[in-house]
Amino acid sequence: MIEIEHLSKTFAAETAVNDVSLSIGDGEIVVIVGTSGSGKTTLLRMINRLIEPDSGRVLLDGRDTRDGPAYLLRRQIGYAIQGHGLFPHRTVGENIGTVPKLLGWEKARTAARVEELMALFQLDVATYRDRLPAELSGGQQQRVGVARALAASPKVLLMDEPFGALDPIIRAKAQADLRAIQRRLKTTIVLVTHDMNEAIALGDRIAVMDQGHLLQYATPDEIVVRPATAFVGELLGSGERPFRLLSFRPVRRFLETGAASGPPIPDSATLRDALEEALWSGRDALPVADASGTVVGRISMATLVKQAARHG
Amino acid sequence: MKPGTVVRIVVLVLLVAFLVTPQSFAFVFAPLTHDGQPAIYTQNSLLNLTLSHIGLVVAATLVATLVAVGLAILVTRPSGAEFLPLSRMIANTGQTFPPVAVLALAVPILGFGSGPTLVALFLYGLLPIFENALTGLTTIAPDIEDSARGTGMSETQRLWQVELPLALPLILAGIRLSVTISIGTATIGSTVAASTLGEAIIAGLINSNLAFVAQGGLVVGVLAILSYDGLRALERRFARRVGAR
Numbered sequence: 001m002i003e004i005e006h007l008s009k010t011f012a013a014e015t016a017v018n019d020v021s022l023s024i025g026d027g028e029i030v031v032i033v034g035t036s037g038s039g040k041t042t043l044l045r046m047i048n049r050l051i052e053p054d055s056g057r058v059l060l061d062g063r064d065t066r067d068g069p070a071y072l073l074r075r076q077i078g079y080a081i082q083g084h085g086l087f088p089h090r091t092v093g094e095n096i097g098t099v100p101k102l103l104g105w106e107k108a109r110t111a112a113r114v115e116e117l118m119a120l121f122q123l124d125v126a127t128y129r130d131r132l133p134a135e136l137s138g139g140q141q142q143r144v145g146v147a148r149a150l151a152a153s154p155k156v157l158l159m160d161e162p163f164g165a166l167d168p169i170i171r172a173k174a175q176a177d178l179r180a181i182q183r184r185l186k187t188t189i190v191l192v193t194h195d196m197n198e199a200i201a202l203g204d205r206i207a208v209m210d211q212g213h214l215l216q217y218a219t220p221d222e223i224v225v226r227p228a229t230a231f232v233g234e235l236l237g238s239g240e241r242p243f244r245l246l247s248f249r250p251v252r253r254f255l256e257t258g259a260a261s262g263p264p265i266p267d268s269a270t271l272r273d274a275l276e277e278a279l280w281s282g283r284d285a286l287p288v289a290d291a292s293g294t295v296v297g298r299i300s301m302a303t304l305v306k307q308a309a310r311h312g
Numbered sequence: 313m314k315p316g317t318v319v320r321i322v323v324l325v326l327l328v329a330f331l332v333t334p335q336s337f338a339f340v341f342a343p344l345t346h347d348g349q350p351a352i353y354t355q356n357s358l359l360n361l362t363l364s365h366i367g368l369v370v371a372a373t374l375v376a377t378l379v380a381v382g383l384a385i386l387v388t389r390p391s392g393a394e395f396l397p398l399s400r401m402i403a404n405t406g407q408t409f410p411p412v413a414v415l416a417l418a419v420p421i422l423g424f425g426s427g428p429t430l431v432a433l434f435l436y437g438l439l440p441i442f443e444n445a446l447t448g449l450t451t452i453a454p455d456i457e458d459s460a461r462g463t464g465m466s467e468t469q470r471l472w473q474v475e476l477p478l479a480l481p482l483i484l485a486g487i488r489l490s491v492t493i494s495i496g497t498a499t500i501g502s503t504v505a506a507s508t509l510g511e512a513i514i515a516g517l518i519n520s521n522l523a524f525v526a527q528g529g530l531v532v533g534v535l536a537i538l539s540y541d542g543l544r545a546l547e548r549r550f551a552r553r554v555g556a557r
Binding site for chain 1: 453455459462463466474477553556
Protein backbone atom coordinates (compact mmCIF):
# COMPACT_ATOMS: atom_id res chain seq x y z
CA MET A 1 0.00 0.00 0.00
CA ILE A 2 1.41 3.34 -1.07
CA GLU A 3 -0.33 6.46 0.17
CA ILE A 4 0.73 9.71 -1.43
CA GLU A 5 -0.56 12.62 0.60
CA HIS A 6 -0.57 16.21 -0.64
CA LEU A 7 2.82 15.97 -2.33
CA SER A 8 4.23 19.16 -3.81
CA LYS A 9 7.56 20.00 -5.36
CA THR A 10 8.77 23.26 -6.83
CA PHE A 11 11.95 23.63 -8.87
CA ALA A 12 13.20 27.20 -9.03
CA ALA A 13 10.03 29.07 -10.00
CA GLU A 14 8.22 26.13 -11.54
CA THR A 15 5.81 23.92 -9.67
CA ALA A 16 6.49 20.41 -10.91
CA VAL A 17 4.00 18.63 -8.68
CA ASN A 18 1.13 20.47 -7.09
CA ASP A 19 -0.69 18.94 -4.12
CA VAL A 20 -1.09 15.41 -5.48
CA SER A 21 -2.73 12.71 -3.38
CA LEU A 22 -3.41 9.16 -4.44
CA SER A 23 -3.29 5.72 -2.94
CA ILE A 24 -2.08 2.56 -4.60
CA GLY A 25 -3.19 -0.85 -3.42
CA ASP A 26 -0.97 -3.91 -3.06
CA GLY A 27 -0.43 -5.81 -6.28
CA GLU A 28 -1.85 -3.03 -8.44
CA ILE A 29 -0.29 -1.61 -11.56
CA VAL A 30 -0.77 2.13 -11.56
CA VAL A 31 0.34 4.04 -14.63
CA ILE A 32 1.06 7.74 -14.33
CA VAL A 33 0.52 9.27 -17.75
CA GLY A 34 1.12 12.80 -18.97
CA THR A 35 3.01 14.92 -21.44
CA SER A 36 6.61 15.94 -20.78
CA GLY A 37 6.72 18.54 -18.05
CA SER A 38 3.54 17.24 -16.46
CA GLY A 39 5.40 16.31 -13.28
CA LYS A 40 4.87 12.57 -13.66
CA THR A 41 8.53 11.66 -13.29
CA THR A 42 8.98 14.02 -10.36
CA LEU A 43 6.00 12.37 -8.66
CA LEU A 44 7.49 8.91 -9.22
CA ARG A 45 10.92 9.93 -7.98
CA MET A 46 9.47 11.35 -4.81
CA ILE A 47 8.22 7.88 -3.89
CA ASN A 48 11.77 6.54 -3.45
CA ARG A 49 13.12 9.93 -2.44
CA LEU A 50 15.38 10.44 -5.44
CA ILE A 51 13.65 13.80 -5.17
CA GLU A 52 12.68 15.08 -1.74
CA PRO A 53 9.22 16.67 -1.65
CA ASP A 54 8.72 20.26 -0.47
CA SER A 55 5.56 19.31 1.35
CA GLY A 56 3.30 16.34 1.82
CA ARG A 57 4.38 12.80 2.57
CA VAL A 58 4.48 9.28 1.22
CA LEU A 59 3.47 6.32 3.36
CA LEU A 60 4.68 2.87 2.45
CA ASP A 61 2.60 0.26 4.28
CA GLY A 62 1.67 2.96 6.77
CA ARG A 63 5.23 4.08 7.45
CA ASP A 64 6.52 7.50 6.47
CA THR A 65 9.25 7.03 3.86
CA ARG A 66 11.20 9.80 5.48
CA ASP A 67 11.93 7.69 8.57
CA GLY A 68 15.50 6.56 8.03
CA PRO A 69 18.09 7.24 5.35
CA ALA A 70 16.97 7.44 1.72
CA TYR A 71 19.43 4.83 0.43
CA LEU A 72 18.01 2.20 2.78
CA LEU A 73 14.50 3.00 1.58
CA ARG A 74 15.61 2.61 -2.04
CA ARG A 75 16.93 -0.91 -1.42
CA GLN A 76 13.35 -1.96 -0.62
CA ILE A 77 11.89 -0.39 -3.74
CA GLY A 78 12.70 -1.61 -7.24
CA TYR A 79 13.63 1.08 -9.73
CA ALA A 80 13.86 0.68 -13.50
CA ILE A 81 14.39 3.50 -15.96
CA GLN A 82 14.35 4.23 -19.65
CA GLY A 83 17.61 3.21 -21.29
CA HIS A 84 17.97 0.72 -18.41
CA GLY A 85 20.97 2.47 -16.72
CA LEU A 86 22.93 -0.76 -16.38
CA PHE A 87 26.42 -0.47 -14.93
CA PRO A 88 28.63 -0.86 -18.02
CA HIS A 89 31.61 -2.20 -16.08
CA ARG A 90 29.63 -4.99 -14.44
CA THR A 91 28.43 -8.22 -16.00
CA VAL A 92 24.77 -9.05 -16.43
CA GLY A 93 24.92 -11.27 -13.35
CA GLU A 94 26.61 -8.58 -11.26
CA ASN A 95 24.12 -5.98 -12.44
CA ILE A 96 21.15 -8.11 -11.45
CA GLY A 97 22.81 -8.90 -8.13
CA THR A 98 23.38 -5.23 -7.25
CA VAL A 99 20.74 -4.83 -4.56
CA PRO A 100 21.25 -8.28 -2.96
CA LYS A 101 24.94 -7.41 -2.69
CA LEU A 102 24.09 -4.08 -1.05
CA LEU A 103 21.81 -5.93 1.33
CA GLY A 104 24.66 -8.29 2.22
CA TRP A 105 23.13 -11.52 0.94
CA GLU A 106 25.34 -14.59 0.88
CA LYS A 107 26.98 -15.22 -2.48
CA ALA A 108 25.17 -18.50 -3.08
CA ARG A 109 21.78 -16.94 -2.38
CA THR A 110 22.48 -14.02 -4.71
CA ALA A 111 23.71 -16.38 -7.45
CA ALA A 112 20.57 -18.51 -7.14
CA ARG A 113 18.36 -15.44 -7.29
CA VAL A 114 20.20 -14.11 -10.35
CA GLU A 115 19.67 -17.42 -12.14
CA GLU A 116 16.02 -17.50 -11.18
CA LEU A 117 15.44 -13.99 -12.53
CA MET A 118 17.37 -14.62 -15.72
CA ALA A 119 15.18 -17.64 -16.37
CA LEU A 120 12.08 -15.56 -15.65
CA PHE A 121 13.20 -12.95 -18.16
CA GLN A 122 14.17 -15.52 -20.78
CA LEU A 123 17.89 -14.86 -20.63
CA ASP A 124 20.02 -17.97 -20.91
CA VAL A 125 22.22 -18.08 -17.81
CA ALA A 126 25.19 -19.85 -19.42
CA THR A 127 25.21 -17.46 -22.38
CA TYR A 128 24.55 -14.12 -20.79
CA ARG A 129 25.45 -14.10 -17.10
CA ASP A 130 29.08 -13.15 -17.60
CA ARG A 131 28.56 -10.78 -20.50
CA LEU A 132 28.80 -7.02 -20.23
CA PRO A 133 25.67 -4.94 -20.92
CA ALA A 134 27.23 -3.50 -24.09
CA GLU A 135 27.17 -6.99 -25.61
CA LEU A 136 23.37 -7.26 -25.28
CA SER A 137 20.55 -6.10 -27.55
CA GLY A 138 18.31 -3.24 -26.46
CA GLY A 139 15.50 -5.59 -25.51
CA GLN A 140 17.82 -7.77 -23.45
CA GLN A 141 19.31 -4.75 -21.68
CA GLN A 142 15.83 -3.60 -20.79
CA ARG A 143 14.98 -7.02 -19.34
CA VAL A 144 18.19 -7.04 -17.32
CA GLY A 145 17.25 -3.58 -16.03
CA VAL A 146 13.88 -4.84 -14.81
CA ALA A 147 15.43 -8.04 -13.44
CA ARG A 148 17.88 -5.92 -11.46
CA ALA A 149 15.01 -3.86 -10.08
CA LEU A 150 13.24 -7.04 -8.94
CA ALA A 151 16.30 -8.81 -7.55
CA ALA A 152 15.61 -8.35 -3.87
CA SER A 153 11.88 -9.13 -4.30
CA PRO A 154 10.72 -5.59 -3.56
CA LYS A 155 7.04 -5.17 -2.82
CA VAL A 156 7.01 -2.05 -4.94
CA LEU A 157 8.56 -1.47 -8.35
CA LEU A 158 8.91 2.03 -9.82
CA MET A 159 9.38 2.27 -13.57
CA ASP A 160 10.18 5.45 -15.48
CA GLU A 161 9.37 5.04 -19.19
CA PRO A 162 10.87 1.54 -19.00
CA PHE A 163 10.01 0.67 -22.58
CA GLY A 164 10.70 4.08 -24.10
CA ALA A 165 13.88 3.00 -25.87
CA LEU A 166 12.41 -0.14 -27.46
CA ASP A 167 11.01 -0.53 -30.94
CA PRO A 168 7.24 -1.14 -31.15
CA ILE A 169 7.35 -4.92 -31.60
CA ILE A 170 9.76 -5.59 -28.75
CA ARG A 171 7.87 -3.05 -26.68
CA ALA A 172 4.58 -4.92 -27.01
CA LYS A 173 6.27 -8.13 -25.95
CA ALA A 174 8.03 -6.43 -23.04
CA GLN A 175 4.69 -5.05 -21.86
CA ALA A 176 3.03 -8.44 -22.06
CA ASP A 177 5.96 -10.05 -20.23
CA LEU A 178 5.85 -7.42 -17.50
CA ARG A 179 2.15 -7.99 -17.06
CA ALA A 180 2.67 -11.76 -16.80
CA ILE A 181 5.55 -11.43 -14.35
CA GLN A 182 3.58 -8.98 -12.27
CA ARG A 183 0.64 -11.38 -12.06
CA ARG A 184 3.02 -14.01 -10.80
CA LEU A 185 5.03 -11.98 -8.31
CA LYS A 186 2.14 -9.72 -7.18
CA THR A 187 4.52 -6.77 -7.17
CA THR A 188 2.94 -3.35 -6.88
CA ILE A 189 4.05 -1.37 -9.90
CA VAL A 190 4.02 2.38 -10.43
CA LEU A 191 4.92 3.13 -14.02
CA VAL A 192 5.39 6.46 -15.75
CA THR A 193 4.73 6.89 -19.46
CA HIS A 194 3.65 9.51 -21.98
CA ASP A 195 1.96 6.82 -24.04
CA MET A 196 -1.78 6.43 -23.39
CA ASN A 197 -1.79 3.09 -25.24
CA GLU A 198 0.80 1.77 -22.83
CA ALA A 199 -1.19 3.11 -19.90
CA ILE A 200 -4.35 1.37 -21.05
CA ALA A 201 -2.50 -1.85 -21.90
CA LEU A 202 -0.82 -2.12 -18.51
CA GLY A 203 -2.70 -0.11 -15.92
CA ASP A 204 -5.19 -1.39 -13.38
CA ARG A 205 -5.59 2.28 -12.69
CA ILE A 206 -4.33 5.31 -14.55
CA ALA A 207 -3.32 8.64 -13.07
CA VAL A 208 -3.42 11.43 -15.63
CA MET A 209 -1.19 14.40 -14.85
CA ASP A 210 -0.88 17.81 -16.43
CA GLN A 211 1.19 20.76 -15.28
CA GLY A 212 1.76 19.30 -11.87
CA HIS A 213 -1.90 18.52 -11.19
CA LEU A 214 -3.53 15.13 -10.97
CA LEU A 215 -6.48 15.43 -13.36
CA GLN A 216 -7.99 12.00 -13.02
CA TYR A 217 -7.21 8.78 -11.20
CA ALA A 218 -9.41 5.93 -12.34
CA THR A 219 -9.61 2.59 -14.13
CA PRO A 220 -8.86 2.59 -17.88
CA ASP A 221 -12.53 1.88 -18.55
CA GLU A 222 -13.65 4.87 -16.56
CA ILE A 223 -11.04 7.14 -18.14
CA VAL A 224 -12.11 6.21 -21.64
CA VAL A 225 -15.84 6.45 -20.97
CA ARG A 226 -15.78 9.46 -18.71
CA PRO A 227 -12.62 11.54 -19.17
CA ALA A 228 -12.58 14.10 -16.34
CA THR A 229 -11.41 17.02 -18.44
CA ALA A 230 -11.07 17.94 -22.09
CA PHE A 231 -7.32 17.41 -21.75
CA VAL A 232 -7.78 13.78 -20.69
CA GLY A 233 -10.01 13.28 -23.72
CA GLU A 234 -7.35 14.78 -25.93
CA LEU A 235 -4.71 12.44 -24.57
CA LEU A 236 -6.99 9.53 -25.46
CA GLY A 237 -7.46 10.71 -29.03
CA SER A 238 -11.22 10.95 -29.67
CA GLY A 239 -11.29 8.89 -32.87
CA GLU A 240 -9.70 5.97 -31.05
CA ARG A 241 -12.06 5.79 -28.13
CA PRO A 242 -14.36 2.92 -29.16
CA PHE A 243 -11.33 0.81 -30.00
CA ARG A 244 -9.67 1.65 -26.72
CA LEU A 245 -12.75 0.48 -24.86
CA LEU A 246 -12.58 -2.83 -26.70
CA SER A 247 -8.85 -3.16 -26.14
CA PHE A 248 -9.01 -3.74 -22.40
CA ARG A 249 -12.03 -6.00 -22.31
CA PRO A 250 -11.22 -9.69 -22.58
CA VAL A 251 -13.32 -11.90 -24.80
CA ARG A 252 -13.92 -14.37 -21.97
CA ARG A 253 -16.18 -11.91 -20.17
CA PHE A 254 -18.58 -11.63 -23.14
CA LEU A 255 -19.01 -15.24 -24.23
CA GLU A 256 -22.28 -16.14 -25.93
CA THR A 257 -23.75 -19.53 -26.54
CA GLY A 258 -24.15 -20.75 -30.06
CA ALA A 259 -21.99 -21.86 -32.92
CA ALA A 260 -19.74 -19.99 -35.29
CA SER A 261 -17.63 -21.08 -38.21
CA GLY A 262 -13.97 -20.76 -38.94
CA PRO A 263 -10.87 -20.92 -36.73
CA PRO A 264 -11.43 -19.96 -33.05
CA ILE A 265 -9.73 -17.13 -31.19
CA PRO A 266 -8.37 -17.63 -27.65
CA ASP A 267 -10.54 -16.43 -24.75
CA SER A 268 -7.60 -14.38 -23.45
CA ALA A 269 -7.78 -12.13 -26.53
CA THR A 270 -9.34 -8.69 -26.21
CA LEU A 271 -12.55 -7.60 -27.87
CA ARG A 272 -10.42 -5.45 -30.11
CA ASP A 273 -8.53 -8.51 -31.35
CA ALA A 274 -11.89 -10.21 -31.95
CA LEU A 275 -13.21 -7.24 -33.92
CA GLU A 276 -10.12 -7.17 -36.07
CA GLU A 277 -10.39 -10.87 -36.78
CA ALA A 278 -14.12 -10.68 -37.52
CA LEU A 279 -13.70 -7.76 -39.93
CA TRP A 280 -10.70 -9.28 -41.60
CA SER A 281 -12.23 -12.71 -42.15
CA GLY A 282 -15.67 -11.29 -42.94
CA ARG A 283 -17.46 -13.33 -40.26
CA ASP A 284 -20.44 -12.26 -38.13
CA ALA A 285 -19.32 -14.36 -35.19
CA LEU A 286 -16.15 -16.10 -34.06
CA PRO A 287 -15.79 -19.31 -32.05
CA VAL A 288 -13.87 -18.79 -28.80
CA ALA A 289 -11.50 -21.43 -27.42
CA ASP A 290 -10.00 -21.71 -23.94
CA ALA A 291 -6.33 -22.31 -23.19
CA SER A 292 -6.64 -26.03 -23.98
CA GLY A 293 -8.13 -25.29 -27.39
CA THR A 294 -11.67 -26.43 -26.59
CA VAL A 295 -14.36 -24.19 -28.06
CA VAL A 296 -16.27 -22.69 -25.14
CA GLY A 297 -18.66 -20.35 -26.96
CA ARG A 298 -18.71 -17.58 -29.50
CA ILE A 299 -18.47 -13.84 -29.78
CA SER A 300 -20.69 -11.98 -32.25
CA MET A 301 -20.33 -8.72 -34.13
CA ALA A 302 -23.43 -7.44 -32.37
CA THR A 303 -21.75 -7.83 -28.98
CA LEU A 304 -18.58 -6.20 -30.24
CA VAL A 305 -20.46 -3.20 -31.60
CA LYS A 306 -22.45 -2.91 -28.39
CA GLN A 307 -19.34 -3.02 -26.21
CA ALA A 308 -17.61 -0.37 -28.31
CA ALA A 309 -20.39 2.12 -27.61
CA ARG A 310 -20.01 4.69 -24.86
CA HIS A 311 -22.45 3.19 -22.41
CA GLY A 312 -21.95 -0.38 -23.48
CA MET B 313 52.40 -12.20 -32.22
CA LYS B 314 51.82 -8.72 -33.61
CA PRO B 315 54.83 -6.93 -35.12
CA GLY B 316 54.36 -4.08 -32.61
CA THR B 317 54.70 -6.49 -29.70
CA VAL B 318 57.86 -8.01 -31.18
CA VAL B 319 59.40 -4.56 -31.57
CA ARG B 320 58.53 -3.68 -27.97
CA ILE B 321 60.06 -6.88 -26.63
CA VAL B 322 63.23 -6.42 -28.71
CA VAL B 323 63.58 -2.82 -27.50
CA LEU B 324 63.10 -3.88 -23.89
CA VAL B 325 65.64 -6.69 -24.18
CA LEU B 326 68.18 -4.33 -25.79
CA LEU B 327 67.63 -1.78 -23.03
CA VAL B 328 68.17 -4.33 -20.27
CA ALA B 329 71.20 -5.79 -22.02
CA PHE B 330 72.70 -2.33 -22.42
CA LEU B 331 72.11 -1.42 -18.78
CA VAL B 332 73.56 -4.68 -17.46
CA THR B 333 76.64 -4.81 -19.72
CA PRO B 334 77.12 -1.32 -21.15
CA GLN B 335 80.69 -2.04 -22.20
CA SER B 336 79.56 -4.60 -24.77
CA PHE B 337 77.78 -1.76 -26.57
CA ALA B 338 80.87 0.51 -26.49
CA PHE B 339 81.38 0.01 -30.22
CA VAL B 340 78.02 1.69 -30.88
CA PHE B 341 78.96 4.87 -29.05
CA ALA B 342 82.70 4.94 -29.88
CA PRO B 343 82.17 6.86 -33.17
CA LEU B 344 80.68 9.72 -31.15
CA THR B 345 83.84 10.21 -29.09
CA HIS B 346 87.06 11.97 -30.03
CA ASP B 347 90.62 12.12 -28.70
CA GLY B 348 90.32 8.75 -26.95
CA GLN B 349 87.38 9.69 -24.68
CA PRO B 350 85.63 6.76 -22.97
CA ALA B 351 82.57 5.62 -24.90
CA ILE B 352 80.53 4.57 -21.86
CA TYR B 353 79.76 6.64 -18.78
CA THR B 354 81.24 4.91 -15.75
CA GLN B 355 81.26 7.45 -12.89
CA ASN B 356 78.08 5.72 -11.73
CA SER B 357 76.65 2.54 -13.15
CA LEU B 358 74.02 3.29 -15.76
CA LEU B 359 71.85 0.59 -14.25
CA ASN B 360 71.81 2.31 -10.87
CA LEU B 361 71.13 5.68 -12.45
CA THR B 362 68.22 4.20 -14.40
CA LEU B 363 66.75 2.51 -11.34
CA SER B 364 66.93 5.63 -9.24
CA HIS B 365 65.54 7.66 -12.18
CA ILE B 366 62.57 5.31 -12.37
CA GLY B 367 62.28 5.31 -8.58
CA LEU B 368 61.99 9.11 -8.48
CA VAL B 369 59.36 9.15 -11.23
CA VAL B 370 57.31 6.38 -9.62
CA ALA B 371 57.43 7.97 -6.18
CA ALA B 372 56.47 11.42 -7.51
CA THR B 373 53.68 10.00 -9.68
CA LEU B 374 52.26 7.91 -6.85
CA VAL B 375 52.02 10.90 -4.56
CA ALA B 376 50.70 13.09 -7.37
CA THR B 377 48.05 10.46 -8.18
CA LEU B 378 46.92 10.17 -4.59
CA VAL B 379 46.70 13.93 -4.15
CA ALA B 380 45.15 14.65 -7.56
CA VAL B 381 42.53 11.89 -7.40
CA GLY B 382 41.82 12.76 -3.78
CA LEU B 383 41.27 16.40 -4.72
CA ALA B 384 39.09 15.42 -7.66
CA ILE B 385 36.95 13.23 -5.42
CA LEU B 386 36.69 15.97 -2.83
CA VAL B 387 35.57 18.66 -5.25
CA THR B 388 33.02 16.42 -6.96
CA ARG B 389 31.19 15.72 -3.67
CA PRO B 390 28.35 18.11 -2.91
CA SER B 391 30.13 19.23 0.25
CA GLY B 392 33.39 19.98 -1.56
CA ALA B 393 32.10 21.73 -4.66
CA GLU B 394 33.18 25.12 -3.41
CA PHE B 395 36.82 23.98 -3.40
CA LEU B 396 36.77 23.32 -7.13
CA PRO B 397 38.22 26.70 -8.22
CA LEU B 398 40.91 26.51 -5.53
CA SER B 399 41.98 23.00 -6.53
CA ARG B 400 42.07 23.98 -10.18
CA MET B 401 44.30 26.90 -9.26
CA ILE B 402 46.71 24.72 -7.27
CA ALA B 403 46.98 22.16 -10.05
CA ASN B 404 47.41 24.82 -12.71
CA THR B 405 50.06 26.65 -10.73
CA GLY B 406 51.99 23.40 -10.42
CA GLN B 407 51.96 23.11 -14.19
CA THR B 408 52.93 26.73 -14.91
CA PHE B 409 56.02 26.70 -12.71
CA PRO B 410 58.98 25.62 -14.85
CA PRO B 411 60.56 22.60 -13.14
CA VAL B 412 63.90 24.38 -13.18
CA ALA B 413 62.41 27.20 -11.15
CA VAL B 414 60.98 24.70 -8.68
CA LEU B 415 64.42 23.11 -8.34
CA ALA B 416 66.05 26.47 -7.79
CA LEU B 417 63.51 27.45 -5.16
CA ALA B 418 63.50 24.06 -3.44
CA VAL B 419 67.26 23.64 -3.05
CA PRO B 420 67.65 26.25 -0.28
CA ILE B 421 64.89 24.51 1.65
CA LEU B 422 65.50 20.83 0.90
CA GLY B 423 69.21 20.91 0.06
CA PHE B 424 70.93 19.15 -2.84
CA GLY B 425 69.85 15.63 -3.74
CA SER B 426 66.58 13.94 -4.68
CA GLY B 427 64.25 16.13 -2.61
CA PRO B 428 63.87 19.12 -4.95
CA THR B 429 63.42 16.83 -7.96
CA LEU B 430 60.65 14.91 -6.20
CA VAL B 431 58.86 18.16 -5.44
CA ALA B 432 59.22 19.42 -9.01
CA LEU B 433 57.99 16.16 -10.54
CA PHE B 434 55.10 15.97 -8.08
CA LEU B 435 53.92 19.50 -8.85
CA TYR B 436 54.36 18.99 -12.56
CA GLY B 437 52.49 15.71 -12.52
CA LEU B 438 49.45 16.93 -10.58
CA LEU B 439 47.55 18.78 -13.30
CA PRO B 440 47.07 16.09 -15.95
CA ILE B 441 45.90 13.56 -13.38
CA PHE B 442 43.63 16.02 -11.61
CA GLU B 443 41.98 17.31 -14.78
CA ASN B 444 41.44 13.80 -16.11
CA ALA B 445 40.07 12.48 -12.84
CA LEU B 446 37.75 15.47 -12.68
CA THR B 447 36.51 14.85 -16.21
CA GLY B 448 36.06 11.16 -15.48
CA LEU B 449 34.09 11.73 -12.31
CA THR B 450 31.84 14.44 -13.75
CA THR B 451 30.95 12.86 -17.09
CA ILE B 452 29.30 9.68 -15.86
CA ALA B 453 26.08 9.13 -17.79
CA PRO B 454 23.10 10.52 -15.85
CA ASP B 455 21.11 7.27 -16.16
CA ILE B 456 23.97 5.34 -14.55
CA GLU B 457 24.19 7.83 -11.68
CA ASP B 458 20.43 7.59 -11.39
CA SER B 459 20.53 3.80 -11.24
CA ALA B 460 23.29 3.85 -8.67
CA ARG B 461 21.14 6.06 -6.47
CA GLY B 462 17.95 4.21 -7.32
CA THR B 463 19.35 0.81 -6.32
CA GLY B 464 20.16 2.23 -2.91
CA MET B 465 23.91 2.77 -2.98
CA SER B 466 25.22 5.14 -0.35
CA GLU B 467 27.44 7.99 -1.47
CA THR B 468 30.60 6.04 -0.60
CA GLN B 469 29.35 2.95 -2.40
CA ARG B 470 28.56 5.00 -5.48
CA LEU B 471 32.09 6.41 -5.46
CA TRP B 472 33.87 3.07 -5.12
CA GLN B 473 31.54 0.82 -7.07
CA VAL B 474 30.47 3.08 -9.92
CA GLU B 475 32.19 6.43 -10.24
CA LEU B 476 35.84 5.47 -9.75
CA PRO B 477 35.68 2.28 -11.87
CA LEU B 478 34.07 4.24 -14.69
CA ALA B 479 36.56 7.10 -14.37
CA LEU B 480 39.54 4.73 -14.21
CA PRO B 481 40.50 4.76 -17.90
CA LEU B 482 40.61 8.57 -17.89
CA ILE B 483 42.56 8.66 -14.63
CA LEU B 484 45.04 6.19 -16.13
CA ALA B 485 45.38 8.42 -19.19
CA GLY B 486 46.28 11.28 -16.85
CA ILE B 487 48.83 9.13 -15.06
CA ARG B 488 50.31 8.12 -18.41
CA LEU B 489 50.79 11.76 -19.43
CA SER B 490 52.23 12.60 -16.07
CA VAL B 491 54.69 9.68 -16.12
CA THR B 492 55.88 10.47 -19.63
CA ILE B 493 56.49 14.12 -18.78
CA SER B 494 58.21 13.18 -15.53
CA ILE B 495 60.63 10.72 -17.13
CA GLY B 496 61.92 13.53 -19.33
CA THR B 497 61.84 16.19 -16.65
CA ALA B 498 63.65 14.06 -14.08
CA THR B 499 66.91 14.43 -16.06
CA ILE B 500 67.30 18.05 -15.02
CA GLY B 501 67.20 16.90 -11.40
CA SER B 502 70.83 15.95 -11.83
CA THR B 503 71.73 19.65 -11.95
CA VAL B 504 70.99 19.67 -8.22
CA ALA B 505 72.64 16.32 -7.56
CA ALA B 506 69.66 13.98 -7.84
CA SER B 507 70.81 10.62 -9.06
CA THR B 508 69.14 10.30 -12.47
CA LEU B 509 70.15 9.61 -16.06
CA GLY B 510 70.60 13.36 -16.39
CA GLU B 511 73.97 12.79 -14.71
CA ALA B 512 75.37 11.07 -17.81
CA ILE B 513 73.93 13.75 -20.06
CA ILE B 514 75.37 16.59 -17.99
CA ALA B 515 78.77 14.89 -17.78
CA GLY B 516 78.72 14.53 -21.56
CA LEU B 517 77.86 18.19 -22.02
CA ILE B 518 80.60 19.36 -19.67
CA ASN B 519 83.28 17.17 -21.24
CA SER B 520 81.86 17.61 -24.75
CA ASN B 521 81.50 13.81 -24.95
CA LEU B 522 78.60 13.19 -27.30
CA ALA B 523 78.57 9.49 -26.42
CA PHE B 524 77.52 10.18 -22.80
CA VAL B 525 74.79 12.55 -23.94
CA ALA B 526 73.51 10.01 -26.44
CA GLN B 527 73.38 7.05 -24.05
CA GLY B 528 71.69 9.07 -21.30
CA GLY B 529 69.20 10.52 -23.75
CA LEU B 530 68.52 7.20 -25.44
CA VAL B 531 67.77 5.37 -22.21
CA VAL B 532 65.44 8.19 -21.08
CA GLY B 533 63.70 8.15 -24.46
CA VAL B 534 63.22 4.39 -24.48
CA LEU B 535 61.93 4.44 -20.89
CA ALA B 536 59.40 7.11 -21.81
CA ILE B 537 58.17 5.25 -24.89
CA LEU B 538 57.91 1.89 -23.14
CA SER B 539 56.04 3.24 -20.13
CA TYR B 540 53.70 5.30 -22.33
CA ASP B 541 52.98 2.19 -24.32
CA GLY B 542 52.51 -0.08 -21.33
CA LEU B 543 50.18 2.31 -19.57
CA ARG B 544 48.16 2.81 -22.72
CA ALA B 545 47.68 -0.93 -23.08
CA LEU B 546 46.46 -1.09 -19.47
CA GLU B 547 44.15 1.85 -20.06
CA ARG B 548 42.64 0.20 -23.14
CA ARG B 549 41.90 -2.94 -21.20
CA PHE B 550 39.95 -0.98 -18.65
CA ALA B 551 38.32 1.18 -21.29
CA ARG B 552 37.04 -1.91 -23.06
CA ARG B 553 35.56 -3.13 -19.82
CA VAL B 554 33.86 0.18 -19.18
CA GLY B 555 32.71 -0.20 -22.73
CA ALA B 556 30.95 1.89 -25.30
CA ARG B 557 27.37 1.68 -24.19
